[in-house]
Amino acid sequence: MKKTVLLLLVSAWCAVPQTTPVSPSPAPAPITEAGLKNVPAPSAAARAKGDPDGSLTGTAADVAVSDARKGLTIGDLVNQVGQNRIAINFVWTLIAGFLVMFMQAGFALVETGLCRAKNANHTMMMNFTVYGVGLLAYWLIGFSIQMGGVGAVGNLGGTPPLNAEYAVTLFGKSFGIFGQHGIFLTQAGTYDVGVMVVFLFQMVFMDTALTIVTGSAAERWKFAAFIVSSFLMGAFTYPLFANWAWGGGWLAGLGANFGLGHGYADFAGSGVVHAVGGLSALAAAMIIGPRLGKFTRTGKPNAIVGHDLVLVLTGCFILAFGWFGFNPGSTLGASGNGSLRIGSVAVNTMLAGMAGGIAAMLYMWLRYGKPDASMSGNGLLAGLVAITAPSGFVNPVGSVIIGAIAGVLVCLSVEYVERKMKVDDPVGAVSVHGVNGLWGVIATGLFADGKSNYGGSWNGVNGSVTGLFYGDPGQLVAQLIGAATLLGFVFVLSFVLLLAVDWMVGHRVSAKAELEGLDLPEMGALGYPEFELKAGSAGA
Amino acid sequence: MRIVLGLLVCLLGFALSLLSLALTASVNGRLILVVIGMAMTLVGIIALINRACVKNAIWRK
Numbered sequence: 001m002k003k004t005v006l007l008l009l010v011s012a013w014c015a016v017p018q019t020t021p022v023s024p025s026p027a028p029a030p031i032t033e034a035g036l037k038n039v040p041a042p043s044a045a046a047r048a049k050g051d052p053d054g055s056l057t058g059t060a061a062d063v064a065v066s067d068a069r070k071g072l073t074i075g076d077l078v079n080q081v082g083q084n085r086i087a088i089n090f091v092w093t094l095i096a097g098f099l100v101m102f103m104q105a106g107f108a109l110v111e112t113g114l115c116r117a118k119n120a121n122h123t124m125m126m127n128f129t130v131y132g133v134g135l136l137a138y139w140l141i142g143f144s145i146q147m148g149g150v151g152a153v154g155n156l157g158g159t160p161p162l163n164a165e166y167a168v169t170l171f172g173k174s175f176g177i178f179g180q181h182g183i184f185l186t187q188a189g190t191y192d193v194g195v196m197v198v199f200l201f202q203m204v205f206m207d208t209a210l211t212i213v214t215g216s217a218a219e220r221w222k223f224a225a226f227i228v229s230s231f232l233m234g235a236f237t238y239p240l241f242a243n244w245a246w247g248g249g250w251l252a253g254l255g256a257n258f259g260l261g262h263g264y265a266d267f268a269g270s271g272v273v274h275a276v277g278g279l280s281a282l283a284a285a286m287i288i289g290p291r292l293g294k295f296t297r298t299g300k301p302n303a304i305v306g307h308d309l310v311l312v313l314t315g316c317f318i319l320a321f322g323w324f325g326f327n328p329g330s331t332l333g334a335s336g337n338g339s340l341r342i343g344s345v346a347v348n349t350m351l352a353g354m355a356g357g358i359a360a361m362l363y364m365w366l367r368y369g370k371p372d373a374s375m376s377g378n379g380l381l382a383g384l385v386a387i388t389a390p391s392g393f394v395n396p397v398g399s400v401i402i403g404a405i406a407g408v409l410v411c412l413s414v415e416y417v418e419r420k421m422k423v424d425d426p427v428g429a430v431s432v433h434g435v436n437g438l439w440g441v442i443a444t445g446l447f448a449d450g451k452s453n454y455g456g457s458w459n460g461v462n463g464s465v466t467g468l469f470y471g472d473p474g475q476l477v478a479q480l481i482g483a484a485t486l487l488g489f490v491f492v493l494s495f496v497l498l499l500a501v502d503w504m505v506g507h508r509v510s511a512k513a514e515l516e517g518l519d520l521p522e523m524g525a526l527g528y529p530e531f532e533l534k535a536g537s538a539g540a
Numbered sequence: 541m542r543i544v545l546g547l548l549v550c551l552l553g554f555a556l557s558l559l560s561l562a563l564t565a566s567v568n569g570r571l572i573l574v575v576i577g578m579a580m581t582l583v584g585i586i587a588l589i590n591r592a593c594v595k596n597a598i599w600r601k
Contacts, residue, residue: 171562258561260570282585286593295599421586422594473567480574481557487581488554492547495589499543 036060036072089155089333090193092342093201096329099322100204104131104211106318110381111215112527113311114374114427116304118517119219120527126214126221130230134207137234141183142206143199146239148179150247154455155333156197161189165248173257175250178243201329202246205273206238208326212277215427216285217507220292220514223522225505229284232497238276241490245272251485254478255461261475263459264482265448267345268330270389270440275486278434280494282423287498288507290424292514301418304426309373316377320353323384327391337455341392348391349384352403356383359407367411374428375411381432382410386440390447392454393465398447405443406436438483445479448472542595546588553580 029035041061051057063080065072108127115123149165152158164180181188185199210230217226244251245266255263266272295301306312327349328342360379364372383403387394390402413431417423423430450466452458458465466472501507513521520526557577560570594600 254561260567286590289593289596289598292598295597297599299599421590422597423590473571477560477567477570477574480571480578481560484554484557484574484578484581487578487585488550488552488557491581491585492550492554495547 031074031077033073036074036077039072085335086155086157086194088335089339090197092334092339093156093197093329093332096325097197097201097204099325100201100208100329101131101322103204103208103319103322103326104128106315106322107208107211107215109311109315109318110377111218111315111427113308113315114215114306115218116517117307117528117531118519118526120307120519121523121525122223122518122527123214123218124527125223125523126218126226127211129223129227130210130214131207133227133230134210134234135203137231138203138206138239139185139199140235142235142239143185143202144180144182144187144239145178145236146206146242146247147198147202148181148183148247149176149243150179150198153194153198153332155331155335155337155339157194159192159194159198161192161195162198164188165243167250170250174253176243176248176253177250178240179247198332201332202242205269205326206234206242208269209238209273209277209280210234212274212429212433213281213284215429216281216425217288218426219518220288220508221284222505222507222509223518225501225507228505229498229501229507232501233280233494237280237490237493237497238272240493241276241486242272244485245482251478251482252459254481255459255474259474260478260481261445261472262457262461262463262465262478264478265393265444265458265465265475266389266441266482267392267444268327268388270385270387270437270444271482271486273437274385274388274433275437275441275483276490278430278432278437279486279491280498281425281429282434283491283495283498284507285423285425285430287495287502290422291426292511294424295422299422301422306374306426312374313377316380319381320350320384323349323353323388327388330392331454338453341452341454344395345391347396348387348394348399351396352387352391352399352406353380353384355400355403356380356386356407356410359383359404360411361407363408363411375414378410378414378428378432379407382406382436385433385436386443388437389440390444393444393448393452393467395449395451398443398449402440402443402447406439409439410436438486441479441483441486442476445476448475542592543589546584546590546592549584549588550581553577553582553584556580 039060041059042056047056063072065076108124112120112123147162150162162181165176166178166180167174167176182190210233243249245264251264253263254260324346328345331339331342333339357376357380361371361376364375383406386402386406387399410431413435414428417425417430446467446469448465448467450464450470452464468476557574560573
């Protein structure tokens with residue numbers, strides 16, 4: 001009885017809110033010019049002794065002043081804050097761009113490893129050369145078409161010179177078609193620090209799309225034809241679609257103009273980069289035709305195995321590393337406008353990538369009895385490709401689902417492309433980038449959870465990108481229109497341009513050169529001069 | 541010839557997707573039109589263009 005009373009008393013005491021009087025915190029004193037003068041700064045004598053613990057470095061003494069006679073003013077302080085934010089975003093975006101540039105090495109290793117040793121030099125040289133060819137095409141005209149009318153990029157200081165978008169009126173609305181400022185990075189005031197950062201970051205994305213095509217056409221593509229084709233793609237095909245999605249073009253405006261969610265949303269480029277690259281790769285593989293010996297006279301495919309799985313998986317790891325530039329870097333900043341979501345974007349990227357890798361490995365294991373290494377690598381890449389568009393808009397659970405579906409999808413697609421379509425794609429570029437790029441675009445319209453907030457709006461529509469599963473079917477329609485544009489316009493444009501190059505230069509090397517291996521006939525030197533290549537073996 | 545036809549079918553599918561913006565204001569209506577447009581482009585790519593390319597493929601000779 002006593003115990004019960006005691007328990008009741010204790011419970012009652014606990015139930016009574018234990019309030020303590022909270023005194024209101026004093027209002028912060030306003031910053032005044034006089035107050036700034038009194039902020040303690042380390043003396044010259046103290047600094048001369050060194051600063052082992054870092055407490056004397058980075059103080060009021062390090063704020064740049066505009067007039068030394070006046071000393072530190074409120075204006076100086078505010079300007080410094082603004083510059084710090086932009087500086088953080090510049091550095092973030094540039095470093096992310098450097099990571100994406102390093103992906104070229106990953107692609108080179110994956111593609112070369114999946115090809116035969118007799119074509120190693122040729123495959124590596126295509127991956128090496130595409131960087132420079134694409135860069136020059138993009139500098140010449142591509143960047144202008146893509147970003148010349150993007151308007152303000154707030155995270156990078158506004159980029160005011162990029163303000164001329166050519167638009168037509170269709171269905172009573174303005175349809176942005178291409179940008180007009182930025183040719184040679186000098187025209188119309190584009191010799192600008194912010195514009196340079198945008199150029200670098202966008203250029204390495206464009207080059208990723210270009211290098212995808214070298215995989216599907218490997219081991220039989222004439223080097224000269226490859227150069228011309230890559231130039232055209234870097235100058236026109238890629239920039240045009242990228243403008244529609246990212247440069248203020250009509251796809252981005254589907255939300256503001258037609259009420260379709262937030263317009264076509266492609267955070268880091270499943271569609272813009274990978275589907276454009278993958279569909280161009282399909283066009284190239286169709287036009288060039290399969291390698292000699294890939295299909296029997298009855299159309300049955302023969303396996304032509306690559307010469308170095310170590311290169312392939314090392315390349316996959318490099319690509320996965322570079323993807324941390326691709327996706328989180330697409331915030332174009334780490335400070336302001338919701339950019340702190342970079343942590344979430346990075347985690348989504350790693351989750352989807354490995355979900356894809358594991359799903360592909362398990363699929364192959366169950367279907368063929370062994371965990372195929374090259375398809376596991378392709379599964380990783382498929383997961384990364386698929387999460388590229390949704391990475392900024394979805395949660396970790398959605399990322400794993402998107403990645404796992406991509407891992408299985410790439411296996412099914414590789415089989416379909418080879419067995420049903422009879423298209424020879426030595427590295428699986430069409431399936432990894434084309435099919436999963438489209439899947440990533442559609443997945444955004446399904447899984448975007450409406451929790452992201454990049455400065456309060458996206459593509460000029462207030463609020464967060466929200467997919468069908470979270471209540472906005474209009475977003476899915478916008479994504480599907482993007483996918484239809486990729487299939488119905490980008491593929492056609494790529495096909496026509498590649499066909500034109502075929503008529504002018506001819507894509508395919510001679511049968512003799514192909515059988516011998518392209519290293520000597522096309523490049524003049526073997527990739528592995530001290531190796532004995534056995535004719536007729538899989539590796540040769 | 542079949543390649544040209546395939547390219548035209550692809551463009552037609554793209555045009556239908558685009559026209560969905562003007563033909564109806566209903567989200568479901570647009571969804572259906574866009575899906576039909578995408579299906580048309582796939583027919584153009586797989587059934588027309590690719591078949592034409594495979595018809596002259598090197599392994600058939």
